[in-house]
Amino acid sequence: MTRSSKNRWKGLACFLLFLCLFLFTVVYTQCDPVLFWKRRSHLTDLLSGMFPMDFAYIPHILTPLFYTIQMSVTGTVIGSVLACILAPACAGSMDFPKWIRYVLRFLIQILRSFPALILALCATFLFGLGTFAGTFAITLYTFAIMTRLTYQDMEAASPLAYQALRTMGVSRFPAYIHGLFPEIAPSFFTNALYMLETNVRHSSILGYVGAGGIGLLLNEKISWLEYEKVGAILLVLFLAVFTIENLSRYLAALIRKECTLKKKYIKLLLFFLTALFVVCTITLSPPDFGRTSLQTMKNMFSGFLSPDWSFFFSTKKDGLFTLILETLCIAFAGTVIGTVFSIPLSFVNTRRFVPGSVAFIFNLLIIAIRSIPFLIYGLIFIRVSGPGPFTGVLTLSMCSIGLLTKRFTEALDAIDLKAYRALLAMGVHPVPAICHGILPQLKPIFISIFLYRFDVNIREASVLGLVGAGGIGAPLIFSMNQYAWEKAGAILLGLILLVWLIDMISVKINHIL
Structure with a gap:
């Protein structure tokens, strides 16, 4: 088998693994597009209620x-x-x-x-x-x-x-x-x-x-x-x-x-x-x-340094393993969905591929998406999909669209368009010209940006529970507000290990690229 054939099969295997992971996270987070479509009026009513603005x-x-x-x-x-x-x-x-x-x-x-x-x-x-x-x-x-x-x-x-x-x-x-x-x-x-x-x-x-x-x-x-x-x-x-x-x-x-x-x-x-x-x-x-208690500080740090190990190793439904897995799935599914929408949006967000007026309109749209804090998206989507991890996926998808589109657009503005223009001059349609002349150049950059956004989404998913959007956030914040420092310490330790693991995997993938 030639090296090109091995690389092709290797790429296909990676794609299939990626697809399986995505499907698993979609099922685990109970993503239900049909439910979202049926309850879309809750979203449109909220948006229409903002106009006229006060x-x-x-x-x-x-x-x-x-x-x-x-x-x-x-x-x-x-x-x-x-x-x-x-x-x-x-x-x-x-x-x-x-x-x-x-x-x-x-x-x-x-x-x-x-x-x-x-x-x-x-x-x-x-x-x-x-x-x-x-x-x-x-x-x-x-x-x-x-x-x-x-x-x-x-x-x-x-x-x-x-x-x-x-x-x-x-x-x-x-x-x-x-x-x-x-x-x-x-x-x-x-x-x-x-x-x-x-x-x-x-x-x-x-x-x-x-x-x-x-x-x-x-x-x-x-x-x-x-x-x-x-x-x-x-x-x-x-x-x-x-x-x-x-x-x-x-x-x-x-x-x-x-x-x-x-x-x-x-x-x-x-x-x-x-x-x-x-x-x-x-x-x-x-x-x-004046409101700082030395005893509270002592209890906080001692709790962080001596976490609740029974909760840390628990595999029950409300245990740390399940909470971290849910957080991981919310972040991954949200990042993938955001990426799928961000790639085409990035092409209409730059003047290198569309007229300046079109790029300006989409630029305003992307800035508007980015300007809304992620917890506000959570409060909005929870009225459509109800409390649970699906709301977290919708929230991180919107946040990822805003930030990934910006980063992808910056990458498009920096690449060489000679191959793309040569294909257009040969009569090739713009879509296949983009697929063969531009995307191969951007593949490692896009993957790197995707991994960075996934790393960010892990941290953002960890506080989405504050608005009922699933993940590890609600137990963490409730534990801290209730001064249950040992449980909070176990959750923080799990979060540190999760971010460290994702960081190590990202470094390995970037080295391969």
Whole structure:
């Protein structure tokens, strides 16, 4: 058998395995498209109830919106700066002691296993209610993600300049700043801007656990069926996300030197960004240590360090294994469904394949999808499909559509179209031309993006239980609110192991690609 035949059979086997996994997750999560179609009126009634929007309510939205942006900006900046400082100690290409690298990577792996909402809930026990707890959670979340991305960029970059400076007697950190950081700076700042966009959505739901932001207001108006006010809140949130995304896109283009700006305008831009960070930081609500109990802190950490092993190893219906399996299935099914819709949407979301007016309309649609927090999707879909894992699948599918379409579109904007245009010139229809001229180039990129989104969805699925959408989230949050720290510790340990396992599998697949 030739090598090409072996690769073909290997690819077919992988596809069949993938399909079997998807079908299993669909069945396990009780996905029922027929039920969704029968109850679609519940969704259309909710959407129609948002119009006309209550524009008079907008002034009441601005303060919670400021808290959301405040937490996002301060948390992203501080988390990114901390990541820039500590990432060199995690990189294998740097000459830091191995034990430091292993300890820091272990801590980063633990932190990135937890959603921002869980970090915020823990922070409220330490710092009380308010935006300080939310900012602390966003800072930790950003620090974990940015540190990992940064040390991976360092390991992929050339270490020659750094090594030359070290040979000349320059100490580690100055050699890193002058010899290595300039090479990874475009990627670092681009990642930081992407984290800012992501953190706006995370910050918008932290009000659920008393950490400030617009999420509590959204939940309240949905629960009271005041849909015209919900529409106004979502409109303001969409405008905020649209503005931040376009600003981030422009700043990223400046960083990559795809566009230029006069020095005086660069100074004004830096002054504006600095002033925004300072204002957001100094106006944070101070921590409220008056409600902090040292005994509660002691019980919390002792419970985390001595989890409930009977619950951890339980295979009953309400045991940890079943909850983790359900969370895993919700994340996988939601990611696959989101990917299926995102690929065609990405082609009509870029001007390289459709007229500019069409791309602009779809771009607004995708931003609108992304601007809605995932827990709000859960509250919306639960009125259609009822409580359970199917609601979680629908929720993560919508979230995946928004973010995957954006990432796929960025990949399409960066590829070479020569093969595609050659096929078109030969008279080939655009669809087969895309299949043979574009998708082979994008296959490894799309798989990498899919794996990244699946990793994100694992964490988001872990809190969907808060709105009755299945998974491990409800038992975790209820355990923490009821001070059942041993059970919470068992759930958190299971979540850490799950994220670690998925991360290891993703690394293996990316190496194969």
